[in-house]
Amino acid sequence: MSIFGVKEQMDALVAELNQHTYNYYVLAMPTIADYEFDKKLEELAKLEQAHPTFADPNSPTQKVGGDITKNFVTVKHKWPMLSLGNTYNEQDLRDFDERVKKAIGDDFEYVCELKFDGLSISLTYENGILVRAVTRGDGTQGDDVTNNIKTIHTIPHQLKGKEIPAIFEIRGEVFMHRAAFERLNKEREELGEVPYANPRNFASGTVKMQDSKEVKKRPLDCFLYALNSDKQLFKTHWESLQTVKEWGFNVSEHSKLSKNMDDVLAFIAYWEEHRFKLSYDIDGIVIKVNSYAQQQELGFTAKSPRWAISYKYKAAEVQTVLEKVTYQVGRTGAVTPVANLKPVLLAGTTVKRATLHNADEIIRLDLHESDTVFVEKGGEIIPKIIKVNLDLRKPDSQPIVYLTHCPECGTALIRKEGEVAFYCPNDEGCPPQIVGKIQHFIGRKAMDIDGLGDETIETFYQRGLVAHISDLYILQEKADELKLIERFGERSIENMLKGIEDSKQMPFEKVLFGLGIRYVGETVAKKLARGIKNIDNLASASIEELTAIDEIGIRIAESIREYFTKEDHLQQIVLLKAAGLQFEVVENELLLQSDKLNEKTFVISGVFEKHSREELKAIIEENGGKILSGISAKLNYLVAGDNMGPSKLEKATKLNVPLISEDELLKMLE
Incomplete structure (x- = not known):
């Protein structure tokens, strides 16, 4: 290659890597695997070493993280947040071990820690109080996201313990558990929003949201793993980890003190096999020299500490054949393409399907029929x-073309400006939307109807017993037909009809959420109910009146207006009113706050x-408390009544969770 060709290759690598860095750190939407990125970075570093005159001073080999978003105050790190050198093989670790031994001898220990796949954060405490939280940014300075970080329950606002230094900084990783990621991503897809590729991106995107009230709705977690202070408080890193636990910090239980590199490699091998059993993602293992004195002796390069290294696992990836693309219609009409694959073993499970998210993803992949594809588990x-x-593409294979009409009811699909999802507008005539809407209506967060479940609703729909929400309230007239359903005896029918009758007492905000209006989630329904008072006001409200309500944006307002232009929806509300449902706020609902x-x-x-469980839940929420699912x-508290399940009592006792009675809860409000 000519000298000019080398320069062009280096410039192209710099441009490509800078774009990937921006996608990863700023947009939180990476378009390349970590392994591929590291290989390209390694290639650029070798070229720069061989041709230093062509090296770009702003090369990504000289950077730690990404750019700073302009939405937050920029704060300079007192101690730079350096990155670690990455390796993917045993020999690199052996070489690292030899370099350490050459510098400090054989008498040392390693600390092995899980490498959490999240967003790095630096927390500053003064007199035991959290005063600042800053992202890594470019390693030298980051974004002040204190208000957002304070919403994370595992990060203490005030510390309890002995001999806590007046000022110190502790670093960790903000992340999202898989179960929360799957639930929230499903909600995004149903609302026609772009799903996040993995929990790391979701956590990063959440931390950088402008509204901390929205951040609080998303369950983030954080592990802390590195303490910095002006005065050396401990002799070893392992000692510091044990002590900060006592101060109240959330420290991973899966760290290990290792005597040598063989110990380290055994730890790496164990977690390569068992990492999928964790509730969160890790992408490798971090290895650190334990002694702080030895760390100081080893020192730093311009970019990384010489006393630490990270071993990164390759993403689980396999090759298989795309058999066909099918489409799923969600409750809100959003149509999601799904790749049906020739079954293949991936990360311990047999994979037959993979999400394609939306039409843009099919175009990005340039997907053709019967393509051989590489599949990995995202996050x-x-x-x-x-x-x-x-x-391996067949010469006559045709491109996959996203469908134009609903696969369930044949209605022409719609894609609104600014949205990525196509959706079917036939919400009162499209089978999966009808079933999904009724299932949503009976759900725990909506009408919470005892005696009804998703499978029962599916059966009722197939037998022609329900086609609309309002049909639930005339089921008592179809008792003879209900008795013909297998495993649906008189007691089951009685319980169900009682549950339906009881649901008529649910407050307006629950009914409003249960209607399933696009973009109107549980919190938005509460805001609307308290701001607009009744369904008639809501049906006639203008865009301006709706957006004047706290947290109601233009998209939600337009969706509400569109909902009330459809005659089918108005007819349903007439029938539900006649059935006796609550379509206005009872003023005393708003007093106890x-x-x-x-x-x-x-x-x-x-x-x-004295109260039903639903009433106790409302009392807690109206006074600022939060209900957990388990x-x-x-x-903080288990409110215990009669006939409480023994497993809950056992678990609460084991975790030292305080048990309080109904009266004790009410006393907390006096």
Whole structure:
């Protein structure tokens, strides 16, 4: 290659890597695997070493992270947040071990830690109080995201413990658990929004949101793993990890003190096999020299510490054949393409399907019929196609063309400006939308109808017993038909009809959420109910009146206006009103409000004397408390009634979660 060709190659690599860095750190939407990025970076570094006169001073080999977003105050790090050198093989680790031994001898230990796949964060505490949280940014300075970070329950606002230094900084990784990621991503897809590729991107995007109230709705977590202070507080890193746990910090239980590199390699091998059993993603292992004195002796390069290195696992990836593309219609009409694959083993499970997200993804991949594709588990969770093996493409294969009409009802699909998803507008005539809408209506967060479940609704629809939400309220007239359904006896029918009758007492905000208006989630329904008071006001409200309500944007307002222009929807509301549902706010619902339970979490279990569980839930939420779905170490109180399940009691006792009675809960509000 000519000297000019080398210069062009280096410039092209710089431009490509800078774009990938921007996608990863700023947009939080990477378009290349870490392994491929590191290989390209390594290629550029070798070229720069061989041709230093052509090296770009702003080369990505000289940077740690990405650019700073302009939406937050920029803060300079007191201690630079350096990156670690990455390796993917045993020999590189052996070489690292030899370099350490050459510098400090054989008498040292390593600390092995999981490498969490999230967003690096630096927390500053003064007199035991959290005063600042800053992202890594470019390693020298980052974004001040303190208000957002304070919404994470595992990050203490005030520390408890002995001999806590007056000022110190602790670093960690903000991440999202897989279960939360899957639930929130499904909600995004149903609303026609772009799904995140993996939990890391979702966590990063959440931390950089402008509205901390929205951040609080998304369950983030954080592990802390590195302490910095002006005065050396501990002799070893391992000692610091044990102590900051006592101060109240969330430290991973899966770290290990290792005597030698063989120990380290055994730790790496163990977690390569077992990482999929964790509730969160890791992409490797971090290895650090334990002694702080030895760390100082080893020192730093311009970019990385010489006393630490990270071993990165390759993303689980396989090659298989695309058999066909099918389409799923969600509750809100969003149509999601799905790749049906020749079954293949990937990360311990057999994969037959992979998400394609939307039409743009099919175009980006240039997907053809019967293509041989590379599949990986995005964030080690959801299988996704990352690229096509063009060498194996059949010469006569045709491009996959996104369908134009709903696969369920044949209605022409719509794609609104600014949205990525196509959706079917026939919400009152499209079978999966009808079933999904009724299933949503009976759900726990909406009408919470006892005696009804998703499978029952599916059966009722197939038998012609329900085709609209309002049909639930005339099921008592079809008792003879209900008795013909297998495994649906008199007691089941009685319980179901009682549950339906009881649902007529659910407050307006629950009914409004249950209607399933596009973009109107649980929180938005509460805001609308309290701001607009009744369904008639909502049906006649203008865009301006709707957007004047707190947190109601133009997209939500337009969706509400569109909903009430459809005669089918108006007819349903007439029928539901006639059935006796609550379509206006009862004023005393709004009176009992305070912040006395702010930032406290509760689980309600059992039967109570003075209030129903739903009423207790409302009381807690109206006074700033939060209801959790299950018992965990994050739980502040278990509100215990009669006939509480023994497993919940056992778990709460094991985790030292306080048990309080109904009366004790009410006393907290006095």
